[in-house]
Amino acid sequence: EADIYQTPRYLVIGTGKKITLECSQTMGHDKMYWYQQDPGMELHLIHYSYGVNSTEKGDLSSESTVSRIRTEHFPLTLESARPSHTSQYLCASSEGWGIGEKLFFGSGTQLSVL
Amino acid sequence: GNSVTQMEGPVTLSEEAFLTINCTYTATGYPSLFWYVQYPGEGLQLLLKATKADDKGSNKGFEATYRKETTSFHLEKGSVQVSDSAVYFCALRVGGTGANNLFFGTGTRLTVIP
Numbered sequence: 001e002a003d004i005y006q007t008p009r010y011l012v013i014g015t016g017k018k019i020t021l022e023c024s025q026t027m028g029h030d031k032m033y034w035y036q037q038d039p040g041m042e043l044h045l046i047h048y049s050y051g052v053n054s055t056e057k058g059d060l061s062s063e064s065t066v067s068r069i070r071t072e073h074f075p076l077t078l079e080s081a082r083p084s085h086t087s088q089y090l091c092a093s094s095e096g097w098g099i100g101e102k103l104f105f106g107s108g109t110q111l112s113v114l
Numbered sequence: 115g116n117s118v119t120q121m122e123g124p125v126t127l128s129e130e131a132f133l134t135i136n137c138t139y140t141a142t143g144y145p146s147l148f149w150y151v152q153y154p155g156e157g158l159q160l161l162l163k164a165t166k167a168d169d170k171g172s173n174k175g176f177e178a179t180y181r182k183e184t185t186s187f188h189l190e191k192g193s194v195q196v197s198d199s200a201v202y203f204c205a206l207r208v209g210g211t212g213a214n215n216l217f218f219g220t221g222t223r224l225t226v227i228p
Contacts, residue, residue: 004157006157035218037221040220041220042118042217042218042219042220043203043218043221045216090157090158092157092158101207102160103158103160103216104157104159105150105152105157105158105159106157107155107156107157108157
């Protein structure tokens with residue numbers, strides 16, 4: 001069982017609103033990730049963190065920002081939501097390194113911006 | 115570059131039917147290959163993996179063989195059950211470590227009907 005939680009599960013919001021997607025894990029993992037998936041498209045890495053106070057952008061450019069103040073918490077923020085941000089956002093954490101690295105995913109947040 | 119191409123879905127099968135979900139890849143190095151599964155309302159979880167050519171990963175009756183000559187990692191199951199209904203993601207990892215070296219396919223939705 002993965003102990004990684006995302007809230008909310010679904011979010012419908014108007015353009016211009018600030019939103020924060022929550023992600024928490026209780027496994028003590030140092031590495032955490034945010035992926036974005038549009039319908040019928042690949043998962044794309046948008047942010048990652050290797051530990052507290054460490055955040056990096058992934059291979060897909062995103063207007064969102066992240067923070068990592070505590071090991072267990074990796075929230076994603078959009079300062080001003082737009083319809084182009086409508087997507088599914090998946091949070092993950094991992095243990096191990098290299099070939100042995102194993103990812104654990106949350107159940108995702110489906111964001112719709114009207 | 116590095117990419118994964120999956121069979122487009124959705125796939126609908128009757129219970130006890132044979133399942134194949136095709137996956138081919140391109141990689142700049144020597145990748146490890148994975149299948150992830152996402153059951154309704156849950157996060158992605160690792161189903162099976164193979165780390166070198168001719169390796170066969172297996173779990174829960176699913177199998178996939180790493181075929182370097184055809185750059186493929188097709189997922190198979192001899193007799194599917196309703197509980198196998200989920201979205202299946204093929205993925206590859208190149209290099210040893212790092213968030214940017216894991217690449218996912220688009221996912222294939224499988225529905226098994228009684």
